[in-house]
Amino acid sequence: MSTAGTDTAQAVEVRELTKVFKGARGVRHQAVADVSFDVPVGGSLGIVGESGSGKTTIARMLVGLERPTSGRIAVLGRDRSRPARRGVERGARARELQIVFQDPYTSLDPRQSARAAVAEVLRHHGGLTAEQRAKRLDELVDQVGLTERQALARPRDLSGGQRQRVAIARALAARPRVLVLDEAVSALDVSIQAQILNLLADIRAETGLTYLLISHDLAVVRQLCDTVLVLRGGRVVEQGDCARVLDAPAEEYTRALREAVPVPGWTVGV
Amino acid sequence: MSGPLLELSGLTVDIATEDGAPRTLLDGIDLTLARGEALGLVGESGSGKSMTVRAITRLLPAAARASGTIRFEGADVGAMDGSALRAYRDGGVGLVFQDPRAHINPTRRIGAFLIEALVRNRKVPRREALARAAAVLAEVGIDDPARRLRQYPHEISGGMLQRVMIASVLLAEPRLILADEPTTALDVTIQQEVVAILDRLRRERGMGMVFITHDLDLALAVCGRVAVMYAGRIVELRSADTLHERAAHPYTAGLLGSRPAIDRRAERLAAIPGRPVSAFESGQGCAFAPRCAHARPACEQRPPELTEFDGGLVRCARVTEIRPARPSKEASV
């Protein structure tokens, strides 16, 4: 195990991450147990699991929306196991890692157009003149494939796919190095899902962004990720190269998961 | 009795809007379902697949108006009066919804939920109704049914609750099951189990089933025939075993190409540009034309008819010219 700050080859480094939720009447629920993984810079890791596997809790801990019970998280060599104390630190973390959520209906402020939302983020992170900001805005709108009219429309006038493009533009605004995609294509129509998956592949090819894709959909993970980690009940079942794990699963659970996916020729009956 | 179990002809649904102009959601659906047959309805947002189910059960929103005819075992569903409609809904069709939690009263025990219709509508004694409920729970693969009957919905998982929902449908012994995205909210391993249960029971009891889903591959696995819907119309109808090889409508081919495969990574997914529309958003001609790579100006002028092609029905004016060679994933990569 390497210490923070020395090993910059890893975009994301997670060690023995654990999260215990305390419920009513002191009931403890271990959502994530002893999870460790690395994502190299420019790499793409898929975290798959069914409901209750803890995959979303991991995503929320990575972005600082939940506090780990124990374990260590480092992004680009900088430790973020504890909440940011100051605004400066929050800003710095925001510029390292961003997230796109599942539901494009609730992940945008209903009163803000795409341009307004992205502009707000650009202003917040500073460092750009008004002119540079305007240029960056055009660049982002173009990059995610929104038309100028769509970029000026409020979320309610956009379709799910268009909203997800807005969410991606907002996440990319401050040029993060790592993007967490929390079921980011799950709520979309099949034909739209393909567009967004292509878009995400293009963005990665252009920018060398590191992806961490949280998904229940093995085919989506196959399409977008180099490595995969299979979670069950908060624990790692299996991890490794995506093709290897999905084509020749070493674990029974991974095999069951894979065989449950309807594919051409799949027949009903266990 | 002979003849089809369910027959839809020219089923059209319009919904009134605040500004007064009616919007078309379903536009001339023709379908027949034989006894014991499983038919898949596949489509994206606005395709009208859920609206079709609502129309079949006459559960349309108040602002909606249906025309065309729906015949169940030869009887005109649209003309049914109160008691006939109750009998039809009680014992004729059974509905399985996507989200069982929203359709099962959370404050009542599973047992009370299951026997309500039997006791109230069919005057089955309570004790016997409970025994039947326990038997059906066992049939849908639930262990220790006696204990489950005393539990509340929040005490059991979503997958288990969906089985309870299926059990409740089975108790009424319907001839037709309408399953509206019954597994969309479930994990894949649970989906596999629930789908297997539905399939087995359907075969054992000779029930017809209309299975609605956005997952084409799932529909192909569960159903004998599959109707692909777009913008409130059927664009292709074909037997499930040949659809992968013979998909002829550009939209069907597009759907197949859009879905990533589990066993290989496509260089690029053959995505369909644009977004799915509803019937009222489409123009005069073919609703898919604005997204179609094969569209010609003529496509936007006149709506194509559903015509026979290569052993199935296809709604595309240019199908004979374009006929995708092999619209499977290999071809699209």
Add this chain to the structure above:
Amino acid sequence: MREKLRTTTGRLGLAGTASAVFLLVVLLIALAAPLLAPADPNRQSLLDAYTGPSAAHLLGADGIGRDILSRLMFGARTSLLGPALVVGVSLLVGIPLALLASWYGGWVDAVVARVFDLIYALPGLLLAVLTVALFGPGLTPAVAALSIAYVPFLARIVRAAARQQRVSPYVDALSVQGFGVLRISVGHVLRNIAPTVVGQAAIAFGYALLDLASLSYLGLAVQAPTPDWGVMVSDTDALLKGYWLPVIAPGVLIVLTVLALTVLGARISGEKPPRYLRRAKRTGDRRVPNTAPVGTPNQKETTVGAVG
């Protein structure tokens, strides 16, 4: 501009628009009372005592010959100023507390909620009567007491609405972008719940007006001879002598104003369209098709989804 006005009236409906116009007129008259009033509201003219409507006194004169119309016009000022102060102070105290509680949740929320419950348990009028007993009658103690009493009334609504926003992924997204509590709460959450807050404030304004009028009627808030609707209603002497206009006229104004505020408040808070006309959630493709062409900037408010 005209377009905007039309969509606004469309949203408020007939009753809401009528209420808004009525309130606007009352407000303008209150503001311009010195210019509009035909007479000095406190000028007595015993010769005119209890005269009915005439050219000199359009609504007649009261028991010591003061012009009723003028007293109504000036009375609008104190009658509206009091509730405005009550609502203003309550919001100023309540909104920050509510936002804090909804943001941090946990024990912060629990403490704030209990404090609200505690204040809620005390009837506002009782609190006001106690305050007046301690500090003597007058508008200031009455307003101060009611302001405290009204905090939970407004803050509970703000807290519930803000709580709903707080768990929205868009708030999470902003938080991941490094925005602070203040920025998100004020710049986003508060802006999004503004219609609810304004609507509730209007309703509270009506109640406060009624409460202050009651206190004035009892002689505990505004003191005669200051013109005030509540004080005017308390003119029992007139009623005993069979003259109803000096009492009924302010009474009707109070009722109409409170009614207008309640209707307008409910409209602004927004009775929502039926659920199936709004967006469908959940995974898969149950998305409601969006019906408005994208980006036609003037028709944002008119979009209605249909069933998918």
